[in-house]
Amino acid sequence: MVFPTDENVIVGLDRADDAGVYRISDDLALIQTVDFFTPIVDDPYWFGQIAAANALSDVYAMGGVPKTAMNLVAFPIKEMDITILRRIIQGGVDKLSEAGVVLVGGHSIEDRELKYGLSVTGFVHPQRVLVKKNLREGDRLILTKPLGTGIVNTAVKAGMASAELTARVTNLMAALNRTAAEVMASFDVHACTDVTGFGLLGHLSEMVCGSGLGVRVFAGRVPMIPEALEYASMGLIPAGAYKNRDFREAMVAFAEPVERAHRDVLFDPQTSGGLLISSQGGQATELLEALKQNGVRDAVEIGEVIAGPEEKIWVI
Amino acid sequence: MKEIDARGLACPAPVLHTKATLQEEKPAAVKVVVDNAASQQNVQRFLESQGFQTTLQREGGDYFVMGRCGEVAGEQPKPIEPAAVEHKKILVLCATDRLGTGDDALGLKLMVNFLRTLKEMGPELWRLVFVNNGVKLTVGGSDVLDDLKAYERSGLKIMVCGTCLTHFNLLENKQVGETTNMLDIVTAMQVADKVISI
Numbered sequence: 244m245v246f247p248t249d250e251n252v253i254v255g256l257d258r259a260d261d262a263g264v265y266r267i268s269d270d271l272a273l274i275q276t277v278d279f280f281t282p283i284v285d286d287p288y289w290f291g292q293i294a295a296a297n298a299l300s301d302v303y304a305m306g307g308v309p310k311t312a313m314n315l316v317a318f319p320i321k322e323m324d325i326t327i328l329r330r331i332i333q334g335g336v337d338k339l340s341e342a343g344v345v346l347v348g349g350h351s352i353e354d355r356e357l358k359y360g361l362s363v364t365g366f367v368h369p370q371r372v373l374v375k376k377n378l379r380e381g382d383r384l385i386l387t388k389p390l391g392t393g394i395v396n397t398a399v400k401a402g403m404a405s406a407e408l409t410a411r412v413t414n415l416m417a418a419l420n421r422t423a424a425e426v427m428a429s430f431d432v433h434a435c436t437d438v439t440g441f442g443l444l445g446h447l448s449e450m451v452c453g454s455g456l457g458v459r460v461f462a463g464r465v466p467m468i469p470e471a472l473e474y475a476s477m478g479l480i481p482a483g484a485y486k487n488r489d490f491r492e493a494m495v496a497f498a499e500p501v502e503r504a505h506r507d508v509l510f511d512p513q514t515s516g517g518l519l520i521s522s523q524g525g526q527a528t529e530l531l532e533a534l535k536q537n538g539v540r541d542a543v544e545i546g547e548v549i550a551g552p553e554e555k556i557w558v559i
Numbered sequence: 560m561k562e563i564d565a566r567g568l569a570c571p572a573p574v575l576h577t578k579a580t581l582q583e584e585k586p587a588a589v590k591v592v593v594d595n596a597a598s599q600q601n602v603q604r605f606l607e608s609q610g611f612q613t614t615l616q617r618e619g620g621d622y623f624v625m626g627r628c629g630e631v632a633g634e635q636p637k638p639i640e641p642a643a644v645e646h647k648k649i650l651v652l653c654a655t656d657r658l659g660t661g662d663d664a665l666g667l668k669l670m671v672n673f674l675r676t677l678k679e680m681g682p683e684l685w686r687l688v689f690v691n692n693g694v695k696l697t698v699g700g701s702d703v704l705d706d707l708k709a710y711e712r713s714g715l716k717i718m719v720c721g722t723c724l725t726h727f728n729l730l731e732n733k734q735v736g737e738t739t740n741m742l743d744i745v746t747a748m749q750v751a752d753k754v755i756s757i
Contacts, residue, residue: 319699323700402575402712402713402714476604477574478600478604479571480570484597485596
């Protein structure tokens with residue numbers, strides 16, 4: 244399929260990045276993104292917050308500042324209590340307020356299955372757009388949130404997660420990538436994406452594809468929700484994790500000591516995951532320090548970009 | 560060898576079924592059949608975490624996991640839960656969505672209250688079976704849907720009559736429990752220590 248484009252499209256469909264970017268003037272570009280899904284937690288208010296944090300994340304991952312948002316709602320109005328929808332939207336609005344974003348509209352339809360999400364618009368300087376495909380040799384990779392939300396949500400579904408863990412993971416998914424993005428803005432960053440449905444290694448594969456470079460990931464350093472490892476070894480793994488693995492297996496090589504549970508978590512699909520940032524050596528160290536000082540405590544340097552072998556991810 | 564059929568179930572249900580069977584029957588060898596590769600690998604991981612040695616097999620759309628316990632020298636299977644106590648098995652059969660006859664609105668309210676209070680039976684509550692008008696409690700819009708889902712999450716098996724769902728044209732709307740047939744219901748009644756019929 245051929246999609247029409249024009250000279251002001253900075254990031255369009257051909258680039259398949261986290262969001263579209265369109266130049267308005269020499270010092271202003273528009274970022275647009277949309278994301279919606281079916282409930283991933285039982286509590287409607289938290290579902291609203293997570294959906295909003297997730298939709299906003301794509302703007303942060305492009306190096307931008309989100310400004311306005313519109314609701315997308317599909318709701319089984321005949322079967323479900325309208326107060327549930329109100330709680331969801333309240334959650335979304337509260338999360339937008341936390342991000343300094345205003346809700347300016349939306350659209351709802353009747354549907355058999357509940358869905359909620361948002362379209363988010365933001366701004367960025369055309370020279371400061373952060374795409375995912377711009378790794379440079381010698382870059383360090385930083386991840387800002389721990390992995391394992393998909394596996395823990397499966398354990399929640401199975402009735403095996405404690406209330407404390409459920410709350411902890413809900414908070415993690417609802418946490419904005421705003422601070423991480425704001426801190427990142429004052430550093431020399433080469434590439435960035437947010438970790439969502441493809442899992443860490445899936446998204447990293449996208450960054451590596453076409454780069455002519457390789458990546459080394461230190462499995463032991465990657466931040467993970469501790470319980471996720473335990474649940475992974477019990478087989479409480481969402482089907483998406485296996486799909487992610489099957490799709491990218493050819494690009495990834497694991498060193499033998501990397502345990503199966505670790506491998507599983509590295510492919511675990513994330514909801515509203517952290518930012519994955521690629522930055523030059525010295526800058527990366529300072530960036531990591533600044534992230535931690537500003538409250539992004541989970542941020543960890545997880546790997547590095549190496550000359551080769553080309554387009555391979557080595558997990559050691 | 561104990562055979563477990565977990566086809567037609569999405570993750571994490573096949574693992575939960577296998578776990579329940581291991582807890583109830585403590586078989587030395589199991590053969591689990593599922594209908595997709597992801598479930599197969601999940602069941603394999605679960606069995607291995609319980610000290611089983613596993614082999615995988617595939618025949619068309621059926622994916623098998625064979626597990627054999629305790630063949631690893633010096634390695635004891637981990638207990639799944641400390642001191643599993645043998646509980647009495649109570650089966651509750653709901654053939655209506657109203658409790659008692661007379662006022663329908665009151666009957667519905669009582670039924671909701673009844674199903675919510677059932678949890679006071681504790682671990683002796685073993686099966687919840689819905690037939691005839693009772694199946695309407697398991698579809699979208701039911702006042703007890705969340706309660707039934709919570710029961711299911713806690714491990715209670717909920718059986719819903721397929722013939723009845725089909726009769727009311729609700730097969731697609733069922734949101735909790737397993738669609739089942741009369742033979743399964745009758746077998747469950749036979750195994751149960753007590754059957755309460757509503």
